[in-house]
Amino acid sequence: MQIKIQLDESEIPRQWYNLAADLPTPMLPPLGPDGQPVKPEMLAPVFPMNIIEQEVSTERWITIPEEVLEILYRWRPSPLYRARALEKALGTPARIYYKNEGVSPAGSHKPNTAVAQAWYNKQFGIKKITTETGAGQWGSALSFACALLGLECKVFMVRISFEQKPFRRLMMETWGGKCIASPSQETQAGRAVLAEHPETPGSLAIAISEAVEAAVTDPTGQTRYSLGSVLNHVMLHQTIIGLEAKKQLAKAGEKKVDVVIGCAGGGSNFAGISFPFVCDKIHGADITIIPAEPSSCPTLTRGPFTYDYGDMSGMTPLLPMHTLGHAFIPPPIHAGGLRYHGMAPLVSQAAIEGLIEPRAYHQLECYRAAVLFARTEGFIPAPETSHAIAAAIDEANKAKEEGKEKVILFNWSGHGLMDLVGYDKFFRGLLEDYPLPEDMLRDSLKAIEPLPKAKPVKSGKW
Amino acid sequence: MQIKIQLDESEIPRQWYNLAADLPTPMLPPLGPDGQPVKPEMLAPVFPMNIIEQEVSTERWITIPEEVLEILYRWRPSPLYRARALEKALGTPARIYYKNEGVSPAGSHKPNTAVAQAWYNKQFGIKKITTETGAGQWGSALSFACALLGLECKVFMVRISFEQKPFRRLMMETWGGKCIASPSQETQAGRAVLAEHPETPGSLAIAISEAVEAAVTDPTGQTRYSLGSVLNHVMLHQTIIGLEAKKQLAKAGEKKVDVVIGCAGGGSNFAGISFPFVCDKIHGADITIIPAEPSSCPTLTRGPFTYDYGDMSGMTPLLPMHTLGHAFIPPPIHAGGLRYHGMAPLVSQAAIEGLIEPRAYHQLECYRAAVLFARTEGFIPAPETSHAIAAAIDEANKAKEEGKEKVILFNWSGHGLMDLVGYDKFFRGLLEDYPLPEDMLRDSLKAIEPLPKAKPVKSGKW
Numbered sequence: 001m002q003i004k005i006q007l008d009e010s011e012i013p014r015q016w017y018n019l020a021a022d023l024p025t026p027m028l029p030p031l032g033p034d035g036q037p038v039k040p041e042m043l044a045p046v047f048p049m050n051i052i053e054q055e056v057s058t059e060r061w062i063t064i065p066e067e068v069l070e071i072l073y074r075w076r077p078s079p080l081y082r083a084r085a086l087e088k089a090l091g092t093p094a095r096i097y098y099k100n101e102g103v104s105p106a107g108s109h110k111p112n113t114a115v116a117q118a119w120y121n122k123q124f125g126i127k128k129i130t131t132e133t134g135a136g137q138w139g140s141a142l143s144f145a146c147a148l149l150g151l152e153c154k155v156f157m158v159r160i161s162f163e164q165k166p167f168r169r170l171m172m173e174t175w176g177g178k179c180i181a182s183p184s185q186e187t188q189a190g191r192a193v194l195a196e197h198p199e200t201p202g203s204l205a206i207a208i209s210e211a212v213e214a215a216v217t218d219p220t221g222q223t224r225y226s227l228g229s230v231l232n233h234v235m236l237h238q239t240i241i242g243l244e245a246k247k248q249l250a251k252a253g254e255k256k257v258d259v260v261i262g263c264a265g266g267g268s269n270f271a272g273i274s275f276p277f278v279c280d281k282i283h284g285a286d287i288t289i290i291p292a293e294p295s296s297c298p299t300l301t302r303g304p305f306t307y308d309y310g311d312m313s314g315m316t317p318l319l320p321m322h323t324l325g326h327a328f329i330p331p332p333i334h335a336g337g338l339r340y341h342g343m344a345p346l347v348s349q350a351a352i353e354g355l356i357e358p359r360a361y362h363q364l365e366c367y368r369a370a371v372l373f374a375r376t377e378g379f380i381p382a383p384e385t386s387h388a389i390a391a392a393i394d395e396a397n398k399a400k401e402e403g404k405e406k407v408i409l410f411n412w413s414g415h416g417l418m419d420l421v422g423y424d425k426f427f428r429g430l431l432e433d434y435p436l437p438e439d440m441l442r443d444s445l446k447a448i449e450p451l452p453k454a455k456p457v458k459s460g461k462w
Numbered sequence: 463m464q465i466k467i468q469l470d471e472s473e474i475p476r477q478w479y480n481l482a483a484d485l486p487t488p489m490l491p492p493l494g495p496d497g498q499p500v501k502p503e504m505l506a507p508v509f510p511m512n513i514i515e516q517e518v519s520t521e522r523w524i525t526i527p528e529e530v531l532e533i534l535y536r537w538r539p540s541p542l543y544r545a546r547a548l549e550k551a552l553g554t555p556a557r558i559y560y561k562n563e564g565v566s567p568a569g570s571h572k573p574n575t576a577v578a579q580a581w582y583n584k585q586f587g588i589k590k591i592t593t594e595t596g597a598g599q600w601g602s603a604l605s606f607a608c609a610l611l612g613l614e615c616k617v618f619m620v621r622i623s624f625e626q627k628p629f630r631r632l633m634m635e636t637w638g639g640k641c642i643a644s645p646s647q648e649t650q651a652g653r654a655v656l657a658e659h660p661e662t663p664g665s666l667a668i669a670i671s672e673a674v675e676a677a678v679t680d681p682t683g684q685t686r687y688s689l690g691s692v693l694n695h696v697m698l699h700q701t702i703i704g705l706e707a708k709k710q711l712a713k714a715g716e717k718k719v720d721v722v723i724g725c726a727g728g729g730s731n732f733a734g735i736s737f738p739f740v741c742d743k744i745h746g747a748d749i750t751i752i753p754a755e756p757s758s759c760p761t762l763t764r765g766p767f768t769y770d771y772g773d774m775s776g777m778t779p780l781l782p783m784h785t786l787g788h789a790f791i792p793p794p795i796h797a798g799g800l801r802y803h804g805m806a807p808l809v810s811q812a813a814i815e816g817l818i819e820p821r822a823y824h825q826l827e828c829y830r831a832a833v834l835f836a837r838t839e840g841f842i843p844a845p846e847t848s849h850a851i852a853a854a855i856d857e858a859n860k861a862k863e864e865g866k867e868k869v870i871l872f873n874w875s876g877h878g879l880m881d882l883v884g885y886d887k888f889f890r891g892l893l894e895d896y897p898l899p900e901d902m903l904r905d906s907l908k909a910i911e912p913l914p915k916a917k918p919v920k921s922g923k924w
Contacts, residue, residue: 001532001535002471003471003532003535003536004471004535004536004537006468006470008468009464009465009466070463070465071840073463073465073466074465074466074543074839074840074841075466081536085610103565105840105841105842107879144840147836147837147840148547148837148838148840166882166886167879167882170882170883170885170886171842171879171882173885173886173889174833174836174837174842174882174885174889175836175837175842176837371636374609374636374637375609375610375636375637375638376610377536378533378536378567378606378609378610379536379567380567380633380636380637417569417629417633417879417880418879420628420629420632420633420636421632423632423635423636424628424632424635427635427636
């Protein structure tokens with residue numbers, strides 16, 4: 001009875017898939033403060049040129065460097081599982097498969113791009129990478145990658161998380177990453193905030209400012225900044241997930257997949273599992289592709305597609321994307337990785353083009369799905385991952401109602417061993433479904449009205 | 463460049479290996495309070511008969527039930543890794559391999575026996591299993607197994623750990639296990655302690671008493687007790703680790719293994735990796751087999767082989783084993799799973815017969831090894847596992863000195879993501895090497911002198 005479908009090292013995909021090559025309408029460019037397209041070289045102080053080239057590339061296939069593969073081999077190809085016990089519990093005729101990205105050393109899909117980004121930085125002669133992190137998922141993945149490639153890593157961690165959630169910080173330090181509470185005394189941005197609000201809990205916006213400043217002001221010129229989601233090259237690096245899954249489904253004897261699901265925050269884990277299937281859909285395949293997002297941060301299901309800042313303080317270029325407005329502050333759901341006001345431009349455009357069908361899920365439904373999963377399949381999911389599970393259960397129940405033997409694939413983006421407090425609250429009845437703060441949403445959408453409009457792209461049925 | 467050597471489901475071992483069949487001298491029996499051998503049926507209120515039969519079996523190969531395999535497939539066969547980055551950092555000509563047991567849902571090797579034990583209990587008509595747990599590693603593994611097999615699980619967790627280490631308790635609860643602080647009001651043993659010491663932090667001895675009492679006093683007769691190490695059937699269930707490793711080494715092109723290493727607390731993880739190789743050694747193979755234990759709890763390197771109680775309060779039968787005396791309380795090293803005064807009788811007898819070569823390691827050396835491992839290989843090891851890594855590094859350095867291309871295999875028994883506090887203390891310089899409490903050792907060895915002597919077994923060169 002096949003449960004786990006593996007690939008050998010020799011079967012690992014050797015190229016990433018770039019959806020930008022196949023989208024029916026070309027991607028819109030990011031815009032600078034002057035409303036004009038940002039030229040690649042303008043980003044050179046922030047990112048190394050080889051990554052910037054990937055960011056703007058429209059090549060369909062991009063070769064994965066051999067040394068990147070050699071690190072990925074530690075957990076890749078990641079196993080694909082047939083969720084037989086979950087199927088049985090649901091009494092569904094659907095066959096449910098999940099790709100387990102929790103087997104990476106950092107416990108999630110994040111290292112897929114962390115390793116690639118660290119390697120390209122190293123190739124470009126960079127010695128040190130800076131980044132920001134909220135709860136610490138991304139900061140730990142980048143620390144891991146830098147450790148294995150011999151680079152310095154400095155992570156600005158939002159102070160409140162730094163103090164309340166020490167475990168991911170400890171992961172970073174174990175890998176030799178330097179993790180400091182933001183705002184810090186190390187940057188002008190940090191010092192300015194501290195001078196005015198010495199007791200501030202910090203924010204992701206401040207941490208981004210600090211990380212970028214620390215990169216661009218390094219007098220040696222050998223420091224760059226790194227981002228863990230949203231950007232095109234990050235989506236690219238994650239497509240190895242879906243490319244592996246395709247090979248594994250074929251090995252399992254599946255000729256066709258009906259539904260592909262990933263949870264969606266900034267978009268990279270969803271893009272990773274789904275983009276190779278979005279390609280199939282563009283070329284005529286009949287697949288339902290579902291990004292599952294939180295009802296209390298419904299970027300794809302409620303936010304318009306327009307230009308907005310990637311961060312809360314308006315420092316980044318303007319990106320064409322689905323957004324709730326950069327001033328939108330999502331309710332404090334436990335799935336911290338999904339609390340982002342925007343969505344990766346590539347994912348956003350796939351949505352606008354009708355290639356994907358976003359759904360939103362409430363927190364309690366997701367925890368119920370996560371607990372059912374843990375007690376049948378055995379692995380304890382991250383709160384983010386639980387959104388994909390909720391969607392998969394929905395689709396499996398639909399298949400049951402319709403009496404159809406559908407094939408459902410979802411991305412099990414990470415384990416929840418560092419996030420057990422949410423489960424505790426769930427069992428104690430202390431978790432709630434937050435209503436969407438409609439007033440705040442109205443205000444934050446109003447605030448971005450003066451920004452340039454993203455010109456509508458061709459819409460159609462693929 | 464091969465890093466990860468996998469086996470397919472179809473290649474999983476179908477039988478466990480029982481070292482008792484091959485030991486040059488027969489195992490000594492456990493003794494009851496009267497000094498007479500314990501008859502299997504006397505254990506029937508505590509364990510189901512099918513497990514008792516396994517405990518006393520001398521069959522060489524015991525078939526693994528298909529339904530046990532179907533659950534093990536979730537993480538088994540577990541990957542074998544070639545530690546190329548660690549080899550490079552050490553500059554050793556040795557080829558180092560490690561078996562990654564951290565990929566199980568509970569994060570360690572413990573579920574290998576938890577699933578088997580839960581299944582045998584279920585087969586015997588048992589509805590509920592009780593156990594005790596210290597830091598929670600075993601309690602979480604058993605909760606996981608019971609969840610997947612539809613059994614109730616009740617875990618008595620030492621109160622101080624229950625309060626200070628909530629995360630493993632949360633794992634148990636996520637899997638539906640009932641975890642209660644011990645001493646509790648639920649048993650006579652617990653109530654008696656609480657009446658006298660209402661503020662007691664609890665102890666493993668009290669928790670064992672409570673778990674056994676809760677099993678044997680259930681009026682329905684459908685509750686039994688389960689133990690996570692020490693006993694013969696637990697060693698048996700873990701041998702799947704070493705049996706897989708043999709197949710994987712062959713796949714990697716290795717014709718011979720020179721050194722096999724596992725950390726040793728109660729003995730099950732060491733037995734799991736090593737017993738199939740101990741068998742080879744009995745039959746003439748030239749292999750160095752090393753149980754790595756803490757210098758501050760040096761059961762095999764300092765304790766005599768004699769009869770002693772398995773628990774601190776003298777409730778269990780007398781077991782023939784290496785022991786520091788049941789009153790010995792090890793210093794508070796972070797490797798909680800290695801803080802046990804005794805050693806599995808099968809491992810102890812292998813030591814007495816000269817088949818294995820125990821070594822002891824200090825805490826700081828182990829943490830240094832763990833950090834080097836995390837920064838080269840990427841995975842963060844559990845503090846217990848770090849002892850095996852320290853021994854592997856020792857052997858790799860020896861191979862370097864000797865200029866020999868040795869093949870070293872060790873068991874990477876679990877990840878350290880739930881035990882990061884020890885790393886934090888290590889980096890802050892707050893960890894120490896505890897000297898062995900020699901006075902206490904002398905007293906605790908004196909205290910067991912009146913107990914029956916284990917008659918010496920034949921010793922020789924194999």
